[in-house]
Amino acid sequence: MSKDRGNGHLYMPRLARVIRIADETYDTKTFTLRFVDEESQQQFSFRSGQFVEVSVFGAGEAPFGLASNPNRKEDFDITVRAVGRVTRALHERKVGDVIGVRGPLGNYFPFEEVFGYDILIVGGGIGLPPLRSLIEPMLDARDKFGRIIILYGARTPQDRVYKHLLSEWEKRTDIEFLQTVDVGDSTWTGHVGVVTTLFDKITVDPARTVAFTCGPPIMIKFVIQDLLAMGFDPDHIISTLERYMKCGVGKCGHCAINHKYVCTDGPVFSFRQMQAFREPL
Ligand SMILES: Cc1cc2nc3c(=O)[nH]c(=O)nc-3n(C[C@H](O)[C@H](O)[C@H](O)COP(=O)(O)OP(=O)(O)OC[C@H]3O[C@@H](n4cnc5c(N)ncnc54)[C@H](O)[C@@H]3O)c2cc1C
Ligand code: FES
Numbered sequence: 001m002s003k004d005r006g007n008g009h010l011y012m013p014r015l016a017r018v019i020r021i022a023d024e025t026y027d028t029k030t031f032t033l034r035f036v037d038e039e040s041q042q043q044f045s046f047r048s049g050q051f052v053e054v055s056v057f058g059a060g061e062a063p064f065g066l067a068s069n070p071n072r073k074e075d076f077d078i079t080v081r082a083v084g085r086v087t088r089a090l091h092e093r094k095v096g097d098v099i100g101v102r103g104p105l106g107n108y109f110p111f112e113e114v115f116g117y118d119i120l121i122v123g124g125g126i127g128l129p130p131l132r133s134l135i136e137p138m139l140d141a142r143d144k145f146g147r148i149i150i151l152y153g154a155r156t157p158q159d160r161v162y163k164h165l166l167s168e169w170e171k172r173t174d175i176e177f178l179q180t181v182d183v184g185d186s187t188w189t190g191h192v193g194v195v196t197t198l199f200d201k202i203t204v205d206p207a208r209t210v211a212f213t214c215g216p217p218i219m220i221k222f223v224i225q226d227l228l229a230m231g232f233d234p235d236h237i238i239s240t241l242e243r244y245m246k247c248g249v250g251k252c253g254h255c256a257i258n259h260k261y262v263c264t265d266g267p268v269f270s271f272r273q274m275q276a277f278r279e280p281l
Helices: 038-043 085-091 125-140 163-171 195-201 217-230 271-275
Strands: 014-025 028-035 051-056 060-065 076-081 098-105 118-124 148-154 176-181 209-214 237-240 268-270
Touching: 028 038, 028 098, 051 085, 060 076, 060 085, 060 098, 060 125, 076 085, 076 125, 118 125, 118 195, 118 217, 125 148, 125 209, 148 195, 163 176, 176 195, 195 217, 209 217, 217 237, 217 271, 237 271, 268 271
Parallel strands: 118 148, 118 209, 148 176, 209 237
Antiparallel strands: 014 028, 014 098, 028 076, 051 060, 051 098, 237 268
């Protein structure tokens, strides 16, 4: 989980074109982006867990986790829920429009360090996108890992992102994938209950498993609580933290938690590291 200030000038966004837009839910879209300058695209490389600061000109700038497979070099994805000024302006962009991108920024999920371990991934709602950028390279290097168990929870069936990908994961025999919704509907025949209720449906050996989680703070809190009760070592629980950010590069202090900056020391932390903060979640 080392630091990375990103390539390019600290505060200068590079122009990127929207080349594809996918509707995920009523308020969430995935934008596939490619730098206008071909060389910038060729040189752009990131690790799972990193984020970018995206400028929608005239509206402002906001951070988003990189959501695509880092092994994919021709373009990259962000998945964005429309909640305010920047995100709504982004949702109004069309294919062909140009926006600004700074990054990649922040640290990243351990990858090579967890070779040989069983992997347990727990995602909630819009927390799945950064985990997708971890899951896909893990599936590319499937023989490097033990079991891969993926649990995903969303508020309703319609709130699930990447529905097509979830169907593909359900069919795979080399991973264990379970999904749930808090509230079902007439189309839903699957599990109903918060994501932690899926823990009853799996068996894991905490001594040989590393857990990764991303989602709303309340979900992360209960997931961590249950993982600890199952016997997980705090070093083997890896999560992301979300804080209001401005600069994204450790200069403005907006994202500080005690002596750490979420933008440069994180957004990925082990629970052991979070325990050292007085206000972890
Ligand atoms: C490292 C990092 C990675 C992130 N990755 C993603 C991502 O992949 N996809 C994504 O959609 N978002 C992501 N976010 C959150 C995203 O940056 C914010 O939602 C965004 O900054 C909101 O900007 P805005 O100008 O549209 O909203 P604002 O105008 O700033 O806020 C409008 C209103 O929405 C509320 N609000 C703001 N953010 C949220 C939120 N996240 N959830 C609920 N209410 C909120 C505010 O309190 C305010 O009331 C990430 C944040 C961080 C720090
Ligand atoms: S966002 Fe400026 S220091 Fe982290």
